[in-house]
Amino acid sequence: MKKLSRIAVTPGEPAGVGPDLVLQMAEHIWDAQIVVFADIEMLTERAKLTGVTTQLIAYTGQTEKAPQGSLYVEHIPCDAPVTPGELSPDNGRYVVETLRQACAANMDGDFDAVVTGPVHKGIINQAGISFSGHTEYFAAQSNTSDVVMMLSTDGLRVTLATTHIPLAYVSRAITAERLDKVIHIINTDLKLKFGIKEPKIFVCGLNPHAGEDGHLGREEIDVIIPALDKLRAEGLNITGPLPADTIFNAKYLDEADTVLAMYHDQGLPVLKYKGFGEAVNITLGLPFIRTSVDHGTALDLAGKNLADPGSLQKAILKAIKLANREA
Template identity: 55%
Template sequence: MTKQTLPRLAITAGEPAGIGPDLCILQASQPRDAQLVVIADPSLLEQRGRQLKVDVKITPFEPDAPRRLSQPGEIQVMPVTLAAACTAGQLDSNNSAYVLETLTLAVNGCQSGLFDAMVTAPVHKGVINESGIPFSGHTELLAELTQTPRVVMMLATDGLRVALATTHLPLAKVPEAITEPLLEEVISILHNDLQQKFGVSSPHILVAGLNPHAGEDGHLGREEIEIIEPVLTRMRDQGMNLSGPLPADTLFNPGRLEKADAVLAMYHDQGLPVLKYKGFSEAVNVTLGLPIIRTSVDHGTALDLAGTGLANCGSLNTAIRYALSMIQSA
């Protein structure tokens, strides 16, 4: 795609019983400078639209036709058929393969050039696993589908980007997972994608320590001295601007953050509570290291809100905005 071409995004509607279909319907009223294609069952969108009392026009996506903007209230749909009838708020493991098919179509479309990026609504890990399909999350599946050996999860909101060295691990397993090869890969991916997908020419990355007070000179743990500091020293020698390891309880202050382009946290709940406190419903999940552009909402399926009209479209709108910005920077 050239920068003069109308961008085309694939939006996967996620868990059909959750708020993903609601969000796809609600976003249709927003003006866009891109062609948005929702990958979902058209009958599901029509049914949910009636439940929300929102008029939507479902139009089949024509991949061979020239790119075009949707009309207000129109949803261009790449159809995938549900395996079982869906009721808002009620999970059904029979539809797990449907969810994975929507993701596979989006990835394949991005790899072929049909789409310039993909934006994902939330899925429900538990119900997919209950169907007998091993599934640990979007990030891991997209890495498998694109045959990418290492990807990095990063969440972002206005004024803050937080990447994770480890993602969905029990806390007890985090220390053994923090190794020099892992950190070298993660920092390289974060540095390179900040340059290539976000247009940051010389990224400044703040790196958190693993232990309280970043180990306090080895008195509260030696991972900083034996693992993290040696990696940062080597990568600084390669020209990277890295600060750390820093105590996580003092890292997230305005004075530090205003001079940084991203934070690298060692584990999920070290960095993401701060990010979500700052920008919940206005944050985006970005998968770094992929050969394609993928952004996502920063929240779950919210089954209790599905079909009620109370779902907040802010995070999906942010994910769309980030995807378009990344397309322009790439």
């Protein structure tokens, strides 16, 4: 009999749409046990406000699915009252505490994956907590030196060599050592977590036309091509560097298990155009499975039961598949 996977879900910013979306998930029948790490009273108030009928059950270690229309909740109290649509730095520490406890539960082996809702980085920093994002936070909490951000939608997976850094710093961040680490992480997790025996990794160049033989930049000649040649010599299946303005077409994508972009806005606009609201953020390299929605807090929709639950639903489904080695 297949073991029942247990998935931790963090709604994120309590004043945003995360709580609304989580409550909607209670109507689905999941092939896993879903446990929400959040303030149960805040969720109760949000359910009343949005008119959603959801039974919230205190999580005490049960190992069974919640009945349809119900959610298990690992209660973590907010530090201040929550008004939908109105950010408060007083709850910045609460948001981080939900992440800390969900991470610890996965590190301890009690859970098989964590799915994260949208947070507001600015308000967390206003609370006096240095926070650059879920990816970096989970890496620090798990003592993981290097992680890779992947966004996935139907027919396309995009991974990033660099993430949340200014464009002016990207060229200096693209080093042979960085590419070696990133591509090894991608190759390993595509094998272990996605079950792809021989991953095919397609790589973007950094410059227009992938440098055009050095006429539009030398990063490809001096750094990227030698790094990829070294990895190919180790047996990794790598194609590139290819120009970013041509790599995202069927000729290449039909063969690629992922496209590695050199920086955030090189690859993610294409991914989000193809599947916004249906994409999933996946962190590679962590010692546990982590997926996330591909959208922000949408403060203007909070408490109105108007937010589209598609991305959260996809993130939970992907986490379950990865936990069951079915991705």
